[in-house]
Amino acid sequence: MSTDPSRRDAPYVAGETALLLVDMQRIWLEPGLDPSHPERGPDHYFYRQTAAQTVPNQQRLLAAARAAGVEVIHTIIQSLTRDGRDRSLDHKLTPIHIPPDLPEGLPPAALAPAGDEILLPKTSSGVFNSTNIDYLLKNLGIRQLVVAGILTDQCVDMAVRDAADRGYLVTCVADACATVTPERHETALKAFGGYCWLADTAAVAARFEALGAGRPGR
Template identity: 80%
Template sequence: MTPTLPNQALPRRDEAFRAGETALLLVDMQRIWLEPGADPSHPERGPDHYFYRQTSSQTIPNQERLLAAARANGVEVLHTIIQSLTEDGRDRSLDHKLTPIHVPPSLPEGLPVASLAPVGDEIMLPKTSSGIFNSTNVDYLLKNLGIRYLVVVGVLTDQCVDMTVRDGADRGYLVTCVSDACATITQERHDVALKAFGGYCWVTGTDTVIDRFNALGKTA
């Protein structure tokens, strides 16, 4: 039988981030989902829909602040987007074919919104599943980068963000979900999702994470 580690040997989910071991991951912050009228699956959603109002007024601005703090303090920044490897989408998962979800690599709207786009040599990974750990080599990359603390933001809270948090926790990362830098189709769905997967991560707000990022810069 494997001996159980004493509680004092285990980390806390909200323990302080460490320089060189912390990454910010932006999930699916693409024009196709965030610009009214761009999503072909939901033409009925106009600019006044809750999701667009929430992402434009809170989610995107908070992510812009998080990005600035991460870049200023040596936090690794990664992006993931839903995007097929082929123009006809034949490489997609069965789930994405059935839904259907297909964002070809040539589609400009498939890229992140301008203010959240990768800069320099930040890594962007295309995926064809809800969970980035299922259809990319992100686990391999994070381990190569020496990442232990994974800060997750993005859309949708109850779909791709949820999967990222749970899968990251299962693979041994200390995951933080920034609640006011995520969004989904309704406030109720957002709140229920955070409550459901909150046991897998530390749920906190943008201001707190920015303070943590800034603290890393002071120790560098």
């Protein structure tokens, strides 16, 4: 691990680090809910992978982040209007539309926001394009952004690249992300790996725990 604060793997700094969970929603995670892919049953790779690894690893990250006082932000795909007229053109063409009052559009209980954690609805693949996350992160004093979520080669990819372009030091927690096939997952990590520090859950959780150990009163 480098001690150079200009490196992507620089040590996390208390008060300047946030965890971002991307699109961890029931509609994508629970078999039978995704209207675009009714053919995918519970034995599909994606559902098995997210249930066995992605969600448990994110639970571990959340627990460590919350204990350490690390800012936690959730983003979900969700239209602001019931008919989705506010969606991006791409989401209209795909089509992707999750109305604001759809329960399945929210995170599962295991990953639900706690306390006053921020939940940002987005209407495009890129959270930096269709939310005010950049403004929020700057207001919060965040310089280091830890990203995990789905899909690795779509919305996670965009979050990593866009955050890097805006001047954040980005960590992607590779084993807390997933996509439709293992090949797509690995290809994506190789493609955007130059924009971030690729780490695993154990390494990032240990860093969060170290931040917590240094908190006043600990």
